[in-house]
Amino acid sequence: MTVDENVVDSLEEKVQDMEVEDQEDEEDGDAPTEPGAAAGGPKKKKKKKKSKKKTNGSSLSPSGGAATQQTEPPSIPVSKFFLDGIYPEGELHEYTNDNAYRTTSEEKRYLERMEQDQYNDLRRAAEVHRQVRAYAKKTIKPGMSMIDICEMVENGTRTLVEANGLDAGIAFPTGCSLNHVAAHYTPNAGDKTVLQYGDVMKLDFGVHVNGRIIDSAFTIAFDSQFDPLLAAVKDATNTGLREAGIDVRLSDIGAAIQEVMESYEVEINGKTYQVKPIRNLNGHSIAPYQIHAGKSVPIVKGGDQTKMEEGELYAIETFGSTGRGYVHEDMECSHYMKNYDAGHVPLRLPRAKQLLNTINKNFGTLAFCRRYLDRLGETKYLMALKNLVDNGVIDPCPPLVDTKGSYSAQYEHTFLLRPTRKEILSRGDDY
Numbered sequence: 001m002t003v004d005e006n007v008v009d010s011l012e013e014k015v016q017d018m019e020v021e022d023q024e025d026e027e028d029g030d031a032p033t034e035p036g037a038a039a040g041g042p043k044k045k046k047k048k049k050k051s052k053k054k055t056n057g058s059s060l061s062p063s064g065g066a067a068t069q070q071t072e073p074p075s076i077p078v079s080k081f082f083l084d085g086i087y088p089e090g091e092l093h094e095y096t097n098d099n100a101y102r103t104t105s106e107e108k109r110y111l112e113r114m115e116q117d118q119y120n121d122l123r124r125a126a127e128v129h130r131q132v133r134a135y136a137k138k139t140i141k142p143g144m145s146m147i148d149i150c151e152m153v154e155n156g157t158r159t160l161v162e163a164n165g166l167d168a169g170i171a172f173p174t175g176c177s178l179n180h181v182a183a184h185y186t187p188n189a190g191d192k193t194v195l196q197y198g199d200v201m202k203l204d205f206g207v208h209v210n211g212r213i214i215d216s217a218f219t220i221a222f223d224s225q226f227d228p229l230l231a232a233v234k235d236a237t238n239t240g241l242r243e244a245g246i247d248v249r250l251s252d253i254g255a256a257i258q259e260v261m262e263s264y265e266v267e268i269n270g271k272t273y274q275v276k277p278i279r280n281l282n283g284h285s286i287a288p289y290q291i292h293a294g295k296s297v298p299i300v301k302g303g304d305q306t307k308m309e310e311g312e313l314y315a316i317e318t319f320g321s322t323g324r325g326y327v328h329e330d331m332e333c334s335h336y337m338k339n340y341d342a343g344h345v346p347l348r349l350p351r352a353k354q355l356l357n358t359i360n361k362n363f364g365t366l367a368f369c370r371r372y373l374d375r376l377g378e379t380k381y382l383m384a385l386k387n388l389v390d391n392g393v394i395d396p397c398p399p400l401v402d403t404k405g406s407y408s409a410q411y412e413h414t415f416l417l418r419p420t421r422k423e424i425l426s427r428g429d430d431y
Contacts, residue, residue: 073152074156078131088127095422130426133153133428147189154174168208172206173368173371176202176203203220213313219411230411232264240297241316248307258277268407276320277325280326283297283298284297284314284317314416317412335398336367336395351384
């Protein structure tokens, strides 16, 4: 008797299916037994376990929706949280007195609608800053090297902003100035400096999208004796932000900042100090790809009588010190920036020309540091860099220091004088 080959094939497939089901039942056999099953009660049908994918803390929606929570360390670009590409506004303040009409003016609202793309770039950069600094504030502890701290901030910034050449990325080197060093310190390669419990560190970093820069800074201190110093500077910065506005004189802002800061005292190791504003450090206007755009916002009285104007972008930053309240250049230079107004300069050194091409391609007129050149694979470039400095193409920005043994703090926010209202772009729940 001959058996049809199709029937045999069909039977073999059924047997294979039954074997696969039996194997899956055996794999599920380590599930806990229901009460009563051991006593001969009716067995409950076992549910097949579904394997779960590991997310490493990520809260990306499995259906492709918006992310809901950042990972630690930050690894999800902010664009994944705002799939429509619209980023949240900063803290809004309506204008008062002669400018109160702006809030409801149709003409001013129209002007704002024309600038929405630029506003959105700034808000995207601000959101990156908030998320990166939230992790940094939670993570930074005594015993960390300054290089590790800076690279943590910079890697987070690059990832969250989706760094892409001059389209988006880091706006300037991460400042991590300690104690009497007020600004412009970031470690060069080989720097072994380690953060100590008794240090006061100013963490100043920037983010840009299409050249629109967010510049914001805060101070970290672990010893509570420094709390009044930090409170003085934070209050002074908030005072400057409150006073700023269209048609406000820069000198009036400086006078208000100084009055608030000097009302504070701090006791350090049994000695009481009045908190002094560092009179030769200022806030500044910001332009596309230009961190210092021409106008300076003093933090003491008697400064520039120039007025703020509609559409301008500013960083209000205040520095308080237990020293002289005056800084000078010192220590090894790490920060550099191409001279914004430098035209074509004939260079005789081929290595200098090559280095300038690297700088133009990767930083343009944005500030950079030696670690960034190292990261790009540049080597043996110090002579070429000096040549660019000597020819006025590159400006060095050495660390700025007060009296040795003193302590200084810094707080800073970026705000925009929109036609209808003032927007503090970098404001967050933290400061």
